[in-house]
Amino acid sequence: MRKFILRYLIPRIIQYLTLIFVGITVTYIIPRLAPTDPVEAQVSMMIARGNTLDPQSVESMRAALTDLYGLSGNPVEQYFAFWGRLFRGDLGPSLNNFPTPVSKMIGQALPYTLRLLIPAVVISFIFGNLFGALSSYYPANRALNVLEVVGQVVRSIPYYIVAIVLLVVFSYFIPIFPFSGAYPIGTRPDWSSIDFILTYLEHAALPAATLILVGFGGWFVGMKSLTSNIISEDYVVYAETAGLSKNRILVQYIMRTAILPQFTALAMVLGTVFSGALIMEVVFGYPGIGSLAIRAIYNNDYSMIMGITIYSIIGVATAVFIMDLLYPLFDPRVRYQ
């Protein structure tokens, strides 16, 4: 147990903290390297919007914004103040929906993203791996080969294009799915009514399908190449000679061994999948973090974009950390170190 903590747990915790530290530091440095001063940009935009302001109130606004962006004091003080505000969970108010805090708006949008993202990742992981293993175990199967081609084709194409193709085909040319949103405009979310849940699922179908389709091909191809060497291993041949059922060999002998690198890969692609979910939401007008981001871009809501970036980094880092903590459950070598 001691060895496990020293060899496995502590390096993972250090990795987790490094990830957050580097990510947050990058988001701290970026605005300060940019040639445009966010405060001046904001002030000049407010003036350009036609608000007639006397010089004194412009000056007080400038001071307020400088404080808001954490731009007072020297860079080192600013950096510590930045972390201080992060620990308090205070990311400032949204500039566009003043004075609603950024954290609150992200908190409202996040469940929509997660309710879509988590099932989609789990489904594509399970089915991609299962069919990938099947395809290398039954190399002559026509249907599986077709599935491999489809998976490879979709996998190579960016999320945005897959989403827009699904949208054009299934809600424009063949209108069987709704065009946008998480539920029809004007309805109130009511989780006790079956009707509402059904329309919710109907609206989530195409967005989820995008994420599942793009993910599926990657797991399929990965699992196939991992298992292609395992199927000719001695212990598999032995199990076959011993007359074990094919399903049992596939799941307990072949997939069990190959699934571990796939778990590691899952932790590595979480950031990419999350980014994909953001852009997919923009296509489908799904009211999650992605839609929040595009609205912030249109409205020049700097603090919101900053908040989304920070929350994304912490969120993805934490998800990866949780996966690292779960990994010993699947890998006995780590467990019994």
Added chain:
Amino acid sequence: MLKVLRDLLRYDGRFRLAIILLGGVAAMVLLSYDSPYDPGKSFVVPWDLPPSREHLFGTTSRGQDLFWWLTFAVRNSLYLGIVTAIISRVISVLVGLTAGYRGGWIDRVLMAISDTFVVLPLLPILILLSFLLRDSMNLLNLAIILGLFGWSFDARLIRSQVLSLRERSFTRTAIYSGTSGFWITINEHLPFVLPIVFATTLNNILWSIGMEVTLSVLGLSDLTTPTLGTALFWANQHGALVAGVWWWITAPAVVTAILFLGLYLLFTSINEFIDPRTRLRLIGG
């Protein structure tokens, strides 16, 4: 080199398909130099015409011929992809070779940084960055930014190659002959990792073009430059689907898909060719 090409053409169907698809894309790039229309001008042709013999992909609501406009878009997107790939290749080769050869704490620090870049959600960071640089954003700047962010995974790949090269006897011979570490890395190890560098270049081009599409759709790139992403941005801005101008969305999406599929097939085909185990299966040796 020619023999490799011939082998690939003969034995690998994916490679043949990739050549056909990329040939079509290359033809579009070449045609852009002979375009009858200036992509910067709008309302040079009647607007909202569906695809016809005269206007192959139809015309946009801004009065542009979509086919000729897309020839510029493909050219610019490829340019972006290649510049990004060159920048990020330089970084990943440097980091990978150094980390792999030096080992020790340099290796640990470099790999900690590169692992961080692998795991970080890049899109939000790139959104923040391009949001702040919006006024000075052009194709070259975007390529540089993407190049600075897109090296991490391949650096790790190159490092793992060098780790095994370091244990080979020729490295030891070189060290005992007094060859400097720098020279060993450049002269002895680099040639071994070049095939991988080439394969990952294709993958990196794919990644950066996809990122450009994403950022442009969000309105965060230089929207006056025709690229595959800005094509989709303007189509969305004019509500192309709602207005029934479906070809405005479909054409760039299809062209992007063809480009991606072509590059991806080329990547997997070359990747399997590099690996001797899969190559034998491929050519039936």
